[in-house]
Amino acid sequence: MTGPSPPAQSMPPGRLFVAGAGIMGSGIAAQAALAGWEVDLYDVQQGFLDRGLSTLKKDMDRLVRKGKLTQEEGTRTSARVRGTLVLESAKGANVVMEAAPERLELKRELFRALDAVVPAQTLLGSNTSSLSITAIASTLRDPGRLVGVHFFNPVLAMELVEVIPGFRARPEEVARAVAFSKALGKTVTTSKDAPGFVTTRALAVLTNEAIWMLHDGVATREDIDTAHKLGFHHPMGPLELADLVGLDTMLSVLERLYTGFRDPKYRACPLLVSMVEAGLYGRKSGEGFYRYTPGAGGSGPRST
Numbered sequence: 001m002t003g004p005s006p007p008a009q010s011m012p013p014g015r016l017f018v019a020g021a022g023i024m025g026s027g028i029a030a031q032a033a034l035a036g037w038e039v040d041l042y043d044v045q046q047g048f049l050d051r052g053l054s055t056l057k058k059d060m061d062r063l064v065r066k067g068k069l070t071q072e073e074g075t076r077t078s079a080r081v082r083g084t085l086v087l088e089s090a091k092g093a094n095v096v097m098e099a100a101p102e103r104l105e106l107k108r109e110l111f112r113a114l115d116a117v118v119p120a121q122t123l124l125g126s127n128t129s130s131l132s133i134t135a136i137a138s139t140l141r142d143p144g145r146l147v148g149v150h151f152f153n154p155v156l157a158m159e160l161v162e163v164i165p166g167f168r169a170r171p172e173e174v175a176r177a178v179a180f181s182k183a184l185g186k187t188v189t190t191s192k193d194a195p196g197f198v199t200t201r202a203l204a205v206l207t208n209e210a211i212w213m214l215h216d217g218v219a220t221r222e223d224i225d226t227a228h229k230l231g232f233h234h235p236m237g238p239l240e241l242a243d244l245v246g247l248d249t250m251l252s253v254l255e256r257l258y259t260g261f262r263d264p265k266y267r268a269c270p271l272l273v274s275m276v277e278a279g280l281y282g283r284k285s286g287e288g289f290y291r292y293t294p295g296a297g298g299s300g301p302r303s304t
Ligand SMILES: NC(=O)c1ccc[n+]([C@@H]2O[C@H](COP(=O)([O-])OP(=O)(O)OC[C@H]3O[C@@H](n4cnc5c(N)ncnc54)[C@H](O)[C@@H]3O)[C@@H](O)[C@H]2O)c1
Pocket: 019, 020, 021, 022, 023, 024, 025, 042, 043, 044, 045, 048, 049, 098, 099, 100, 101, 102, 103, 106, 110, 127, 128, 129, 130, 150, 151, 152, 153, 244, 245, 246, 249, 284
């Protein structure tokens, strides 16, 4: 199922349940709240939830500082998002967006649990950046209702959403996923359910190649990033971007491409593997290819 996006009906704001309060979940929650949605932001531990809600609050404060929202609008938008550790809160949702870690079995288990809770008419979306939507959907009683809805990082700044129909997705659910993304102010492309879709496949190769260059001593991390920024007009270098995405997520994506295509060109650089094994996940853990000052938000790497 590829080709132009199906015609989208407009979707008025309703209730959104976001599963996973990490980098992407908090961003999707913020974007939806800005568009007038009431949001339940779900995670499995209070600490993760607190971190997601605090990121969201910082995003709103930033918009207020930039004059894009009044203080009152910022407060009202934050108040539309409630944190929850209770999966059953998804019961009243019009839309569920899953933004849990990039692990197939974890996502399948989560959707199995959601399937027992959400009504038949709720739209189900997964924000996976590389996993098979078809394999995630096959865990549902009705696999036709799940659609890949791939937001980009940082959600508030990035215009694109890739919509990915699984093998058995119903066209009307795909149209709803497009309408939902547009209602959040995004531009939509659709792609087949191939590993990494369009964007992640390209990004993974570029990033992995940059890590190989660092591993091989071709250039310093700064020169690799500067060369991409100035040579290709990329807003961030690939190593900075890998830190932003999360090195654990980058590695999961490469493993998915490697096994999905059975092609050695996707083999993850051993430096990336070692860094993930060492717990160096990038910005979210405070250190990746660069070190980050706690609370510095989007201010970029501290060069150490
Ligand atoms: N980071 C990116 O740049 C990016 C971009 C696009 C898409 N994605 C995709 O979005 C998804 C989330 O990525 P992220 O970067 O936000 O990850 P993250 O590690 O920042 O956040 C994941 C969150 O999910 C929570 N979680 C763990 N188990 C859970 C469960 N069973 N149910 C609900 N939540 C659970 C974790 O506690 C964590 O807070 C992944 O599928 C990833 O591939 C990531």
